[in-house]
Each structure stands twice: as structure tokens, then as C-alpha cells.
Amino acid sequence: MQITYLGTGAAEGVPALFCNCAYCRGVKARRGREIRSRAQVLLDGELSIDFPPDAFLHAAYFGVDLSAVKYLLVTHSHMDHFSAHELILRGYKYAHGMTSKDLRIYANEEIGEVFAESTRREMKPVVAEGIHMHTVGAFEELSFGDWRVYTLPARHTSREPLVFLLEKGGKRVLHLSDTGALSGECYSFLKEIGGAPYDLITFDCTFLFGETAEGARHMGLDENARTFEKLASLGLGDGHTLRVLTHFSHNSAPSLEAISRAEREFGAIGAYDGLTLEI
Ligand SMILES: [Zn+2]
Ligand SMILES: [Zn+2]
Numbered sequence: 001m002q003i004t005y006l007g008t009g010a011a012e013g014v015p016a017l018f019c020n021c022a023y024c025r026g027v028k029a030r031r032g033r034e035i036r037s038r039a040q041v042l043l044d045g046e047l048s049i050d051f052p053p054d055a056f057l058h059a060a061y062f063g064v065d066l067s068a069v070k071y072l073l074v075t076h077s078h079m080d081h082f083s084a085h086e087l088i089l090r091g092y093k094y095a096h097g098m099t100s101k102d103l104r105i106y107a108n109e110e111i112g113e114v115f116a117e118s119t120r121r122e123m124k125p126v127v128a129e130g131i132h133m134h135t136v137g138a139f140e141e142l143s144f145g146d147w148r149v150y151t152l153p154a155r156h157t158s159r160e161p162l163v164f165l166l167e168k169g170g171k172r173v174l175h176l177s178d179t180g181a182l183s184g185e186c187y188s189f190l191k192e193i194g195g196a197p198y199d200l201i202t203f204d205c206t207f208l209f210g211e212t213a214e215g216a217r218h219m220g221l222d223e224n225a226r227t228f229e230k231l232a233s234l235g236l237g238d239g240h241t242l243r244v245l246t247h248f249s250h251n252s253a254p255s256l257e258a259i260s261r262a263e264r265e266f267g268a269i270g271a272y273d274g275l276t277l278e279i
């Protein structure tokens, strides 16, 4: 399975859109890998987790064919994860020779509402025909193409945000962004599904070295470590499990040095925009 981290920044991006903090000013001077666009992860070129306002940049900059995405899993409706308005461009005069005419979107009810609101004025019927919305809730098992996906409730927004366990061809990936600590119910659900230790876990690392407060809606390395230990105790993570950190915020100053330190201390991979991993 091929996994590409197209966007690894938090909502405001890095450097943050309107920010002049010392870190953002430094990133503007240095550029390179410290520039982080908004969240999108592409799996085997056909499944995308989230569709951010930077999807255009991802296609252009990394040469990705976004028309090949057949399945879109949306975690939640925050603007950095679902830029619904751009989907009006998926066909008609805006897109020729699309690899997949059809796009299936799996997301909660709120995403359906955001999609309807955002596309109401400009959506052409010929484009709408190719987009299929599937409303899903937490603790569901989905099956499409070669994929099996389990949905879990995230600790993030009030209206059913989701994180996902994805399986394909014997490989297993747990996607944990955006969320704070998982609930006991989540662990019970994952334990019940059981199976081999995950091959890769993506962690929300918004706070990086900052403390993850009780009830927080994102995580830092401390909560990443607690979550991994808990999963390992259930037999769902071990030495072979790749641990990937993402969703970095300018408020945590995720410099190259800070990321290398996080990698050493947590035994993880700090994602950057364009990072591709094979599992
Ligand atoms: Zn986010
Ligand atoms: Zn800043």
C-alpha cells in the first residue's frame, strides 16, 4: 500500500495564512519542508482522506491525479478538511479525461449539509451525477473496492467527527487526525475487530511537545505515546508499526530540528508535505 501525506499542517497552514509570529516569519524566509499545507492523505492513489483547500496545490505541486480518487473519506467539516466548493470543478469544461468518473464520499451527515450549501450555486448537473454521498456514523464497517474501513468517533467537534481504520490487501492503517485521546468505546471496538498489529498509525500531533490537556480535541507527543501504548497492550501495535506524526501547528513551531527530536524520542516519522511511504 502506498500512502502519501499531501498536506501536514493544521487549519491555518504553516506559515499560517495571516500570521506574523516569529516562527511563521522564519518559515517564510527558509521555506522548504517547513511549509505545510492543509490535511490530505492519499492511499494507493484512489482513496483520499479529506479534501482540503490545498487540494489544487497538491495536484499541481506533487503531480497527483486527483480525478483517480474514487473514494473520499472525510473526517469532519472543518474548513481545512473539507473544501466542498471545489468539487464543482470535477467534470464539465473544468476537467477532461478524468480517470474515474465517479467519486464516492463517505462522511457524516454534517458533511452532506456542507456539500449541499457550498455547491448549491455553481454545481452543474453533469458534475453532480458523478458524486455520490454516503452518510456514515461511528462504529460502522464499510466495504468498497478492495477496501474495508471501520469508522470511529473522534474527540474533536460536537457533530460526529470520525477517524478510520483502513484495510486493504492484508495491510492495516489507523488514521487518528483530528482527534484528542480515544474513548474507551473506541478501544473496545478496535479490540473486538482484533487482527494483526497495525502496519501504520497516523497521529494528530498538533501540540507536538506541548502538553495534551484533559479532554483536548487534538494530541501532542505525550498523548500519541499513551495512545500507542494502549493499542500495543491490545496487540494492535508493535515494533513493526510505523508511527507517523502530522497536523502540525505554527503554535508548536515544528522546525526541522523539533521534528527530528520528536522522531528520535517517539520512534516516529514526522510527516512533511509529499512524504510517500510504502507498507
Ligand atoms: Zn484540522
Ligand atoms: Zn505563526
Ligand SMILES: [Zn+2]
Binding pocket: 076, 078, 156, 178
Ligand atoms: Zn478540525
